[in-house]
Amino acid sequence: MDLLEVKHIAKHYKNFDLQDISFSLPAGYIMGYVGQNGAGKTTTLNIINHLIQSASGTVTLDGRTYDDAPIPYRDQIGYIGDASYFPANLTLRHIRGILRDFYPSFDPARFDRYVADWNLPVKDRIKSFSRGMKVKLMFASVLSRDTRLLVLDEATNGLDPVVRRQILELLQEYISDGSRSVLFSTHILEDLEQIADYVCFIDKGKQIFCEPKEDLIERYLVAKGGPKDLTPELSRHLIGITKNDFGFEALYDTDCGIVLPPELVTDRPSIDQIMFHMIQKMR
Amino acid sequence: MYMLKFAKIDLLKTRSFSWLLLFPVLAVCMLSFSNDGGPTMAITYCQFAGIIASALPFATETREECGFLQMLPCHPGDDLRGHFLYGFLAELVATFLGCCALLVSGLLRPELGLGPVALYPVLFGITLLLIVVQNMLLTFFRSENAQVMQLMRMVPSFAFFFGTAALMEHLPDLVGRFLGWLTLIRGFGIAAVCCVLYGLLTQLCVMLTQRKDLL
Numbered sequence: 001m002d003l004l005e006v007k008h009i010a011k012h013y014k015n016f017d018l019q020d021i022s023f024s025l026p027a028g029y030i031m032g033y034v035g036q037n038g039a040g041k042t043t044t045l046n047i048i049n050h051l052i053q054s055a056s057g058t059v060t061l062d063g064r065t066y067d068d069a070p071i072p073y074r075d076q077i078g079y080i081g082d083a084s085y086f087p088a089n090l091t092l093r094h095i096r097g098i099l100r101d102f103y104p105s106f107d108p109a110r111f112d113r114y115v116a117d118w119n120l121p122v123k124d125r126i127k128s129f130s131r132g133m134k135v136k137l138m139f140a141s142v143l144s145r146d147t148r149l150l151v152l153d154e155a156t157n158g159l160d161p162v163v164r165r166q167i168l169e170l171l172q173e174y175i176s177d178g179s180r181s182v183l184f185s186t187h188i189l190e191d192l193e194q195i196a197d198y199v200c201f202i203d204k205g206k207q208i209f210c211e212p213k214e215d216l217i218e219r220y221l222v223a224k225g226g227p228k229d230l231t232p233e234l235s236r237h238l239i240g241i242t243k244n245d246f247g248f249e250a251l252y253d254t255d256c257g258i259v260l261p262p263e264l265v266t267d268r269p270s271i272d273q274i275m276f277h278m279i280q281k282m283r
Numbered sequence: 284m285y286m287l288k289f290a291k292i293d294l295l296k297t298r299s300f301s302w303l304l305l306f307p308v309l310a311v312c313m314l315s316f317s318n319d320g321g322p323t324m325a326i327t328y329c330q331f332a333g334i335i336a337s338a339l340p341f342a343t344e345t346r347e348e349c350g351f352l353q354m355l356p357c358h359p360g361d362d363l364r365g366h367f368l369y370g371f372l373a374e375l376v377a378t379f380l381g382c383c384a385l386l387v388s389g390l391l392r393p394e395l396g397l398g399p400v401a402l403y404p405v406l407f408g409i410t411l412l413l414i415v416v417q418n419m420l421l422t423f424f425r426s427e428n429a430q431v432m433q434l435m436r437m438v439p440s441f442a443f444f445f446g447t448a449a450l451m452e453h454l455p456d457l458v459g460r461f462l463g464w465l466t467l468i469r470g471f472g473i474a475a476v477c478c479v480l481y482g483l484l485t486q487l488c489v490m491l492t493q494r495k496d497l498l
Contacts, residue, residue, distance in 0.1 A: 051353055052496040074356035085350030087296045087343075094295050101288045102355045141351075 003027040008057035023210040028178035032196035033185040040205040041185040078142030082154035084134035088127035105146035114140035132163045150182045189272040223252040225264040240277030251277035285357035289365020297339040306332040307384035314388035322398030326381035333377025334440035337370030337414045341421040360489035367485040370414045378407045401470035408477030413439040415484045
């Protein structure tokens with residue numbers, strides 16, 4: 001059984017529709033959830049966190065929906081947002097007290113260890129913390145509990161490379177025992193290349209693909225050629241063609257049924273390139 | 284149990300009980316140096332502060348905080364019940380402080396007396412009803428517009444304070460007849476009914492917002 005199962009969720013707003021999103025994430029893996037700004041990533045994560053209600057479909061965590069058992073559902077999720085979500089006028093000591101009051105699995109000693117390791121000020125108000133400190137505090141608050149799923153919404157944005165690297169290491173350590181997973185929404189595709197096992201890509205509220213990262217990289221090739229190499233027949237089968245003075249670049253699906261002419265140069269794509277050409281195709 | 288924990292978070296966030304202490308001091312000063320209004324106005328002054336304090340959990344709530352506070356494991360609606368419980372406690376403390384102010388000013392100016400004591404629990408009950416309406420408005424019509432929010436927070440407290448003053452000034456006969464009927468037991472009875480109504484309306488508010496998005 002998958003740890004997280006999202007089936008046909010949807011949300012309708014005045015200017016935006018999230019449509020029929022479905023994916024599943026087995027225990028022990030990291031999924032990158034990617035898309036442009038306004039694609040619907042945060043909306044999806046908010047539905048999983050049950051901060052907003054889906055118009056249809058279900059979300060199950062370890063086989064249970066929120067309605068089945070609201071307290072264990074929330075207890076098993078650790079959420080880290082793109083900005084600090086702690087009340088700004090509280091101190092770290094207050095946060096520790098709140099976590100102890102609400103989460104049965106909260107381990108104060110583990111929390112104190114993270115606080116000491118990361119030199120977080122105990123007596124200062126959170127509003128005086130730097131962005132890096134706030135992110136570390138969010139991580140300390142979720143890692144000092146026995147969660148099964150970490151949901152990260154652009155959590156590494158705006159962080160310096162050292163902190164980002166530390167966080168990526170933490171995430172890999174988090175899933176290392178094979179019982180926990182991470183759902184990771186990000187713009188920084190470099191992070192995704194490093195740690196994601198699955199990639200889920202959405203655009204304008206629609207799911208474009210959701211596959212293991214290795215399968216994606218195996219399936220697609222980036223093809224480059226001169227202006228004369230781009231025949232109409234080839235154009236029909238290539239994805240997201242971009243042209244410049246020297247020729248063109250496009251994504252080639254190895255399952256599309258044609259063989260590329262030998263004069264084209266091909267290479268394994270990065271996630272960034274796959275996303276870019278997919279978006280080009282849709283525009 | 285969870286609603287108590289949420290009320291505790293509201294207390295930590297707003298730290299309103301510390302500034303609430305200022306109001307009985309002001310009430311004592313008012314009673315010591317002025318003859319306007321008398322003991323009843325002094326207690327309504329503290330209760331007016333209690334109404335303002337009771338709306339603070341809604342006023343200090345930010346969208347960002349939802350990622351933490353709304354993610355805390357609890358039964359659906361416990362966070363809202365916590366806000367309402369906080370409002371109840373704020374008004375209870377404000378009324379208690381008002382009574383303390385009356386006792387202190389009674390010692391300083393014995394000729395003032397304690398006023399119509401049976402009326403104070405009734406005033407407490409009325410403030411509870413105003414708070415519950417105010418909090419329901421703040422829950423259902425939460426607005427991004429700070430001025431609209433400010434208005435929703437200010438109208439009930441000012442309506443109570445100036446309404447009580449106007450009633451005593453312009454309808455003294457009606458107030459007199461009511462005070463003649465009112466005994467301490469009847470006063471506490473009215474307050475108890477208001478407390479029950481407060482609880483029922485809180486529960487109704489929770490039920491009506493059950494399927495509402497938290498963001």
